[in-house]
Amino acid sequence: MDSKYFKIYNDITVKIEKKEITPNTKLPSENEMMTLYDVSRDTVRKALNMLESNGFIQKIKGKGSFVLDINRFDFPVSGLTSFKELAEKLGQKSNTHVKELELISPDDYLMRHLKLSPEDEVWKVIRVREIGNRKIILDKDYFNKKYVPELTKEICEDSIYDYIENELNLSISFAKKEITVQQATSEDKVLLDLKNYDMIVVVKTHVYLEDASLFQYTESRHRPDKFRFVDFARRQH
Amino acid sequence: MDSKYFKIYNDITVKIEKKEITPNTKLPSENEMMTLYDVSRDTVRKALNMLESNGFIQKIKGKGSFVLDINRFDFPVSGLTSFKELAEKLGQKSNTHVKELELISPDDYLMRHLKLSPEDEVWKVIRVREIGNRKIILDKDYFNKKYVPELTKEICEDSIYDYIENELNLSISFAKKEITVQQATSEDKVLLDLKNYDMIVVVKTHVYLEDASLFQYTESRHRPDKFRFVDFARRQH
DNA sequence: CAGTGGTCTAGACCACTAT
DNA sequence: TAGTGGTCTAGACCACTGT
Numbered sequence: 001m002d003s004k005y006f007k008i009y010n011d012i013t014v015k016i017e018k019k020e021i022t023p024n025t026k027l028p029s030e031n032e033m034m035t036l037y038d039v040s041r042d043t044v045r046k047a048l049n050m051l052e053s054n055g056f057i058q059k060i061k062g063k064g065s066f067v068l069d070i071n072r073f074d075f076p077v078s079g080l081t082s083f084k085e086l087a088e089k090l091g092q093k094s095n096t097h098v099k100e101l102e103l104i105s106p107d108d109y110l111m112r113h114l115k116l117s118p119e120d121e122v123w124k125v126i127r128v129r130e131i132g133n134r135k136i137i138l139d140k141d142y143f144n145k146k147y148v149p150e151l152t153k154e155i156c157e158d159s160i161y162d163y164i165e166n167e168l169n170l171s172i173s174f175a176k177k178e179i180t181v182q183q184a185t186s187e188d189k190v191l192l193d194l195k196n197y198d199m200i201v202v203v204k205t206h207v208y209l210e211d212a213s214l215f216q217y218t219e220s221r222h223r224p225d226k227f228r229f230v231d232f233a234r235r236q237h
Numbered sequence: 238m239d240s241k242y243f244k245i246y247n248d249i250t251v252k253i254e255k256k257e258i259t260p261n262t263k264l265p266s267e268n269e270m271m272t273l274y275d276v277s278r279d280t281v282r283k284a285l286n287m288l289e290s291n292g293f294i295q296k297i298k299g300k301g302s303f304v305l306d307i308n309r310f311d312f313p314v315s316g317l318t319s320f321k322e323l324a325e326k327l328g329q330k331s332n333t334h335v336k337e338l339e340l341i342s343p344d345d346y347l348m349r350h351l352k353l354s355p356e357d358e359v360w361k362v363i364r365v366r367e368i369g370n371r372k373i374i375l376d377k378d379y380f381n382k383k384y385v386p387e388l389t390k391e392i393c394e395d396s397i398y399d400y401i402e403n404e405l406n407l408s409i410s411f412a413k414k415e416i417t418v419q420q421a422t423s424e425d426k427v428l429l430d431l432k433n434y435d436m437i438v439v440v441k442t443h444v445y446l447e448d449a450s451l452f453q454y455t456e457s458r459h460r461p462d463k464f465r466f467v468d469f470a471r472r473q474h
Numbered sequence: 475c476a477g478t479g480g481t482c483t484a485g486a487c488c489a490c491t492a493t
Numbered sequence: 494t495a496g497t498g499g500t501c502t503a504g505a506c507c508a509c510t511g512t
Contacts, residue, residue: 003500029478040502045479053290055411058449062478062510066449174292177468181418181438181461199436199461201418212295212303224418224436231414231468240481266497277483282498299491299497 004039008047016056016067023069027057055232083129083139083159095130098156099191103145113206113217114144121145125156128191131226135193138221147215171210178204179229188221201227241276245284253293253304260306264294292469320366320376320396332367335393336428340382350443350454351381358382362393365428368463372430375458384452408447415441416466425458438464 015021028036033044048065051057059065083094106114106122114122122142129137141160143151147170155163164170184200194200200221207216252258265273270281285302288294296302320331341361343353351359359379366374378397380388384407392400401407421437431437437458444453 005500031478042503043501046500048479055413058410058445058447059479060448060510061480061508063448064478064510068449172472173295174469174471176292177470179416179464179466179468181436181464197436199418199434208295210295211297211300212305227416227418229416229466231416232411233414234411235409242481268496279484280482283481285498296498297491298489298499301497 004037005043005046005050008033008037008039008044009050012047012051013054013056021067023067025067026063027065027067029064053234083137092131096157097128097130097135098125098153099128100124100126101151101153101156106142110142110217114142115214116144123148123151125151125160127156134223134226135191136223136226138188138191140219140221142217144215147209147213170215173208173210173212175205175207180204181224192221192223194223195225197224199224203229241274242280242283242287245270245274245276245281246287249284249288250291250293258304260304262304263300264302264304266301290471320374329368333394334365334367334372335362335390336365337361337363338388338390338393343379347379347454351379352451353381360385360388362388362397364393371460371463372428373460373463375425375428377456377458379454381452384446384450407452410445410447410449412442412444417441418461429458429460431460434461436461440466 012021012027021027027033027048030041030044030048033039033048034041037044048057048059051065052059055068055070057065057067083096102124103121104124105118106116106120110116110122111118111120114120116122123145125139125141125143127139127141128135129139131137143160148164148168151160151163161172165172180202181199182202184194184198188194188200201224203218203220203222205216205218205220206214207218209215249258249264258264264270264285267278267281267285270276270285271278274281285294285296288302289296292305292307294302294304320333339361340358342355343351343357343359347353347359348355348357351357353359360382362376362378362380364376364378365372366376368374380397385401385405388397388400398409402409417439418436419439421431421435425431425437438461440455440457440459442453442455442457443451444455445451
């Protein structure tokens with residue numbers, strides 16, 4: 001969006017990421033920002049609260065807002081970023097192989113996870129992700145055909161999220177993730193470069209649109225030594 | 238705290254958790270809530286935004302606020318909850334064995350992680366967590382003595398967080414977590430009931446106080462089959 | 475004491491959804 | 494057209510921090 005508070009938020013995150021503002025620096029006070037950006041105090045505060053809840057700054061009563069020491073590499077790549085976005089952010093060379101792409105009728109497992117009726121159809125996409133010439137991640141995606149009527153190999157090799165957000169104009173809103181560790185299946189061993197590992201990290205994700213409808217279920221299977229998840233959490237007061 | 242918006246937030250979360258409000262129900266509109274709670278619209282909105290970012294509701298422009306379908310078991314137990322809080326929430330019988338409790342001078346590794354000078358002293362606590370008679374988690378906690386001057390076996394067996402927040406009156410603000418999977422060490426194998434697993438899930442956490450000072454570093458080592466992490470994420474717009 | 479962030483209010487205009 | 498949530502403003506009072 002191009003709301004005023006988002007512009008302020010963006011302005012400051014960019015400056016922090018470019019290291020124009022360094023950690024532990026005190027940001028201008030809310031009053032100063034009002035005149036700096038020519039907005040009301042509430043608008044400044046909205047931007048600052050976003051910065052705080054995303055781990056960029058810490059506000060301290062009576063003192064001011066301070067930039068936190070977050071080095072790029074530690075930063076929560078978690079949340080809701082696609083594989084392509086992630087790879088680009090980390091500057092890694094990556095490759096995607098589409099192993100399967102078909103329209104199927106859901107079995108019980110899928111019906112439960114995507115909350116479908118038996119008449120619904122589902123796009124099943126199986127992809128192997130290669131980073132640094134090692135096949136490391138096996139992604140199994142399932143999309144409700146109601147929301148994603150068409151998929152091609154080309155789209156799946158590039159970025160399905162790009163397609164969904166920019167071509168279909170669907171707005172992804174939130175997701176629930178679950179991380180567990182399981183025994184590797186024979187499928188994992190065939191499709192991935194697992195070395196001697198017999199376990200696999202499984203990230204199950206349910207993705208929802210803006211109107212809270214569930215449209216995607218994904219199982220992402222990672223070689224254990226290459227898996228890393230970073231999280232930033234604030235305590236509820 | 239007992240701000241007005243927090244009371245509203247709390248009122249609604251309690252009703253959702255008690256299932257007095259069921260999923261997909263529409264909450265009263267912001268205007269109705271103004272009169273219901275006798276507050277201004279902004280105060281209502283603050284409460285609703287908290288509910289939304291914590292995954293309780295979804296606001297839809299022009300329609301209203303709707304309760305999300307979040308069953309208790311799937312709910313993000315992640316974030317910043319202590320082991321004791323977590324065990325209580327899940328209604329599990331648990332046990333804590335204190336294996337080590339001593340005041341040490343930090344080595345390089347600790348100095349880096351807790352950002353200490355060589356003169357600083359650190360409380361080192363090693364605990365084994367037992368759930369259902371299985372030793373499943375190995376917790377290694379390090380507290381900067383500057384903030385936590387004294388620790389006893391009794392405190393460590395109960396809840397250090399209780400002690401820190403209620404006795405020392407320190408206010409825990411935020412944390413950074415990293416989840417990886419590593420080879421189990423011989424220490425893991427001795428202290429935990431690892432069965433035949435030779436890998437271990439490692440959760441490294443840096444915990445910060447309200448003034449953004451780093452006061453705790455923790456390594457929590459989990460048996461892979463018993464590890465489960467749940468996350469709720471909203472997409473940045 | 476002045477300056478800071480935290481809470482709260484009352485009112486305005488907008489874009490979206492339903493009918 | 495009426496109702497909904499989203500943005501923005503201007504002003505008030507409070508609690509906390511530094512001097």
